[in-house]
Amino acid sequence: xxxxxxxxxxxxxxxxxxxxxxxxxxxxxxxxxxxxxxxxxxxxxxxxxxxxxxxxxxxxxxxxxxxxxxxxxxxxxxxxxxxxxxxxxxxxxxxxxxxxxxxxxxxxxxxxxxxxxxx
Amino acid sequence: xxxxxxxxxxxxxxxxxxxxxxxxxxxxxxxxxxxxxxxxxxxxxxxxxxxxxxxxxxxxxxxxxxxxxxxxxxxxxxxxxxxxxxxxxxxxxxxxxxxxxxxxxxxx
Numbered sequence: 001x002x003x004x005x006x007x008x009x010x011x012x013x014x015x016x017x018x019x020x021x022x023x024x025x026x027x028x029x030x031x032x033x034x035x036x037x038x039x040x041x042x043x044x045x046x047x048x049x050x051x052x053x054x055x056x057x058x059x060x061x062x063x064x065x066x067x068x069x070x071x072x073x074x075x076x077x078x079x080x081x082x083x084x085x086x087x088x089x090x091x092x093x094x095x096x097x098x099x100x101x102x103x104x105x106x107x108x109x110x111x112x113x114x115x116x117x118x119x
Numbered sequence: 120x121x122x123x124x125x126x127x128x129x130x131x132x133x134x135x136x137x138x139x140x141x142x143x144x145x146x147x148x149x150x151x152x153x154x155x156x157x158x159x160x161x162x163x164x165x166x167x168x169x170x171x172x173x174x175x176x177x178x179x180x181x182x183x184x185x186x187x188x189x190x191x192x193x194x195x196x197x198x199x200x201x202x203x204x205x206x207x208x209x210x211x212x213x214x215x216x217x218x219x220x221x222x223x224x225x226x227x
Contacts, residue, residue, distance in 0.1 A: 045157075045206055045208070050217075105208070
């Protein structure tokens, strides 16, 4: 079964950092473009980042640019979202999602991991 | 930036009804429009991609149409499991700067 599982969420203080993981099963993560999308409590979906399959291209939404980075561990079939200088506005459920056909639609999605930024 | 606007924001219907949700882009996005369904506490699920292509495993009562800047998602013969929130998403932007509509909550 093709599946993505996020982990690493939790409570972090404003200005702090956190690293989220996205682990794949049923397919080779490095063969696909992967996106991160977040959803603040009770709000809609917001795309925040993209990484190409060969890692040659990375893009971020303006709201996180300069604070978030992406990396891969091919041996673990995993992707990481490193988040720094966090603020309350970053509080959200974070999803990783596979770009199903390198065409910008997302399938599957992970179950999400909650990041709460609060003192 | 491409802005996506859905209407209505919420909708009340009954089992067996046919409903239509509209999504408008702030510019021409050809057919780079996708639809997702999200139930409470769950991740979104892809329903329709490229404006009108039904994702594998999605019931045929779901259909998408449109091109340019105006798109619709139609659900024909609502089932109890269809009551959820629906989002449109544009995949036209290059480099990627994908954006979603604000969502349409479909309630009983």
